[in-house]
Amino acid sequence: MASIMAKHVTHCLCIIIASFCLIVTASDPDILSDFIVPENTNASALDGSFFTFTGMRGIFRSPAPPNVKGTQASMVEFPALNGQSVSMAVLQFAPGGINPPHTRPHATGLLFVVEGSLEVGFVDTSNKLYTQTLQAGDMFIFPKSLIHYQYNADASKTAMAIAAFGSANGESVSIPATMFEDGIDDGILAKALKTDVATIQKIKAGLAPKA
Numbered sequence: 001m002a003s004i005m006a007k008h009v010t011h012c013l014c015i016i017i018a019s020f021c022l023i024v025t026a027s028d029p030d031i032l033s034d035f036i037v038p039e040n041t042n043a044s045a046l047d048g049s050f051f052t053f054t055g056m057r058g059i060f061r062s063p064a065p066p067n068v069k070g071t072q073a074s075m076v077e078f079p080a081l082n083g084q085s086v087s088m089a090v091l092q093f094a095p096g097g098i099n100p101p102h103t104r105p106h107a108t109g110l111l112f113v114v115e116g117s118l119e120v121g122f123v124d125t126s127n128k129l130y131t132q133t134l135q136a137g138d139m140f141i142f143p144k145s146l147i148h149y150q151y152n153a154d155a156s157k158t159a160m161a162i163a164a165f166g167s168a169n170g171e172s173v174s175i176p177a178t179m180f181e182d183g184i185d186d187g188i189l190a191k192a193l194k195t196d197v198a199t200i201q202k203i204k205a206g207l208a209p210k211a
């Protein structure tokens, strides 16, 4: 009897610990202070400016970029976000602009289209693709760390979206850049993609910045 009870208790404990781990890893680590004061900063000299980010002033009037431009406000640009589990970015798309497949290993992304329209999609871990055409006013969620993209299919209109991230670290990892611009051997890439080295080199040449 006692051993059955002990088994039950152990089982429950395991479930509680497992759930706790899931909760903890679903967002940035919780902090034990109101906010994190950067090193070498006099905490008593902090004022409202520390909690203010002005780096996007004028962004809604700025001209369309050549393809796509992302302006990030994560903890690198805005140190007060450290420990607060949120960050943002503004994405501006030229007509036909594409934000190639990428992941954000640390952050769920909530995309809010404020101008134009966007074709978006992500692929889950069972390789299922989810796509949508978004209009201004629509939101779409990219689950944390899954590969996703956005494309402005309109050849004449610009598009703009605001992305909110569930982490102070909204860092993205571009799939084309990671695969073809970080020095992985051409022969390895050719084998992995079941093609030849010439094709890999052609892809690399297409991705290289134009002089």
Ligand SMILES: *[C@@H]1O[C@H](CO)[C@@H](O)[C@H](O)[C@H]1NC(C)=O
Pocket (backbone or CB within 6 Å): 042, 043, 044, 045
């Ligand atoms: C920290 O800031 C407070 C308030 O501005 C000031 O009185 C104090 O002298 C500063 N301390 C140091 C070590 O700079």
